[in-house]
Amino acid sequence: MTEQQNDDVDDEYADLGATTEEAMDIAETSMDIVRQFVPDETLADRFRQKAVHSMGDIEFQHLLRFTGSDEAGNPDEAAPIRAGARAVNREATIVTDITMSKAGVTGRGHNCEKRKAIGNGAELAKETGMTRTAASVLELDKQGVYDDAIAVVGNAPTAAFALADCIENGTRPAVIVATPVGFVKAVESRERIREVAAEYDVPAITNVGRRGGSGLAAALTNELIHVASDVRDGEIELASEGEQ
Numbered sequence: 001m002t003e004q005q006n007d008d009v010d011d012e013y014a015d016l017g018a019t020t021e022e023a024m025d026i027a028e029t030s031m032d033i034v035r036q037f038v039p040d041e042t043l044a045d046r047f048r049q050k051a052v053h054s055m056g057d058i059e060f061q062h063l064l065r066f067t068g069s070d071e072a073g074n075p076d077e078a079a080p081i082r083a084g085a086r087a088v089n090r091e092a093t094i095v096t097d098i099t100m101s102k103a104g105v106t107g108r109g110h111n112c113e114k115r116k117a118i119g120n121g122a123e124l125a126k127e128t129g130m131t132r133t134a135a136s137v138l139e140l141d142k143q144g145v146y147d148d149a150i151a152v153v154g155n156a157p158t159a160a161f162a163l164a165d166c167i168e169n170g171t172r173p174a175v176i177v178a179t180p181v182g183f184v185k186a187v188e189s190r191e192r193i194r195e196v197a198a199e200y201d202v203p204a205i206t207n208v209g210r211r212g213g214s215g216l217a218a219a220l221t222n223e224l225i226h227v228a229s230d231v232r233d234g235e236i237e238l239a240s241e242g243e244q
Helices: 003-012 021-035 043-055 058-062 079-089 099-104 122-128 132-142 157-168 186-200 214-232
Strands: 064-067 094-096 114-116 150-153 175-178 204-207
Touching (some): 021 043, 043 058, 043 214, 064 079, 079 150, 079 175, 079 204, 079 214, 122 132, 157 175, 175 214
Parallel strands (some): 094 114, 094 150, 150 175
16 A cells, blocks of 8 residues: 555544544544443453444443464464454455445445455355355355455354355455354354364454344444554554554
């Protein structure tokens, strides 16, 4: 990304989607309230805050999970954040499962292409009977779309299961944000993502429990974009030690 491109995306970036003075005041006041209940010490804390803000639930800070390790191979909550911010700054593709997740990811603060999986793989779904979202993930994976991408699953557990299978078969996203929601297979799909992420060293941000959804996935992805913006501005550094 050139210096001029950096200036362009930074001029357009606004946290929480706010662009007017009144909206920015409301957004910052809201985050100030969140910070009264959620620590503000680490990179991971920023994502806990954003999750609480997105879900309107203070207790949700305890439900996020960060899968990744530092250079020494030790578990490191900041690992998926570093990976995601670096992916944003090298303009990796952001691939969501459905339209709603894609719509929630800001178009400001980055030059990444945004794509959605849904709408691909219709023939595969028809032939096999698998869900459209799972077939869509598999179809895009055949095209190599998920390699080195920011893979976002906000709604469909079957999409998360399909992505996990792709990783077992050699696909390597730069980072995964997976928060599929629901009472059927959602919990298990996120557990599966964490398992393969840990086994194959793919950084991931997920949550536990039945809740989640596209809004949460988009909020966490937007925070990766926010961190990337802070890196470009020199406000933080992404060394593997020291920032957490």
